[in-house]
Amino acid sequence: MAETVLDARALRKSFGAHLVLDDVDLAVEAGSIVGLLGPNGSGKSTLLNVLTGFLAADGGQVSLRGSSVGALPPSSIARLGLVRTFQLPRMPSRMSVREVLLAANRAQGGLFDALVGRPTDTARTDDLLEQLKLAPVADQPASAISGGQKKLLSIAAALANRPSVLCLDEPTAGVHPSLREHIVAMLKRANAGGVTLLIVEHDMGFVRNLCRRCVVLDRGKLIADCPPRELTEHPRVVEAYLGRKVARPVVEVPA
């Protein structure tokens, strides 16, 4: 059994009277790939936001490699190695693709480094641009590339940050199948290199391909924790997605 790298206990979050996370416990093992599923509005993105510090939880604890990160701002959590991507990657309009990738790796990016004119390592960025087939658009404004390329760029930028745990919010939603393969390959490579992945995703093919463990949220509660192949047999998952079987119609339809 591998050690637990990310541990959330009894997380609660509500927006007004609406309880979005209801006592969620989630332990993620180092080196694993965990799929986080659930119908729309079940609390998946909120869970990612709470884990990475972008939203403050109303209750519960989050710890990363044993130390509590619940009260830290998102930038500190990212520096500790828990990095995330966004569902709709927003990219700056007055920075090039290359500049975003350069900025993603904070090493030697300080005020002092700048004043003494310390050169930055650009070889890795160039390699990465080639690998991702983003080299032709490297000097375009980052907001001007396609939606799929933005997803690719945002994941590559997150990985350039050298995370230990990477949380991905729908990494392949709305992405062309050929780019999707790139993203899957990149994530597999990252995981082989030791990065733990927690992925919010709707695409079952993608989940079966990558994850060996899935957790399912429904209305803020964790209702399943199993390998992906067991999902279709899991009664509560089926109910969450398709609704409950009823003995007779709730509404009588007049003949």
Add this chain to the structure above:
Amino acid sequence: MSEFALHVATIAALYAMLALSLNLQAGFAGLINFGQIALFGCGTYGAALAFSHALGPLAGFALGLVLVVLVALLFARLGRNLGADYWGIATLSIGEILRTIATNEIDITGGAQGIGGIPALFDTGSPLSGRLILFAVVLAALIATWFAFRRLTQSKFGLSLRLLREEPQLAAAFGYDLDGLRRRIMLAAALPAALSGFLFAHYLTFVGPDQLFASETFVIWTMVVVGGLGSHAGAVIGAIVVQCLFALVPFAKDAFGLPSEFVAAMRLVLIGGGLIGFLLLRPQGLIPERIGGVRG
């Protein structure tokens, strides 16, 4: 005539430093500072207060630096809890509060009368050569500021500034400490602004609260917008263009036989008209920001 040209060049270079400073904050880091003139005022009052306490210009410069560091840190601290637009309003009010203090703390600042008789920095016997040396010093300070800011913005640090400007949430997701960034930018931008104020005080030999009106902040804003937000060369050229136009106003008054109120009013018309004209017709300014210029 050559003395007048030297005067215009000195003032233009002093304002160019203020424009570079505002451009680093607003153009690169997206910090919409409407209290820029307060940073300048730290420099002018540093020089004036040292003089009124019979201390030398070195002490005045040091006092200006201490004041400006405190004001810059106060600005940055406010940015922690306020959105960009509200922060702009807060900086405007801090600028006004500091000006009001300068107007009313008569025992310390001389009140509305200000502090006069501040000696020229370079006393060479002839006023003209002293002013020439001061101009050379101002020019050197301007070039040093330009060079240092260029270094900052061409580096990875500069990329983090632009990320803060465009997508602060992404910057946080990359692990950038936004409060720390804001603090560093404010400090880096504040130093040349205070230096400009210090040199201005010794050049004009008079410091008063009227130099710190909010409308002066918008003179600097016009320079940056005309030149091009996010372009160092633009900020300097904007400062030169606006100061040259200001210098031409009295000649236009004489040529058309207009009353002397025309001069002050025309300055405001030029600022307002220049701002609106450029924002509507050429928002990128005379020299637009370069995208993709940082290659490592």
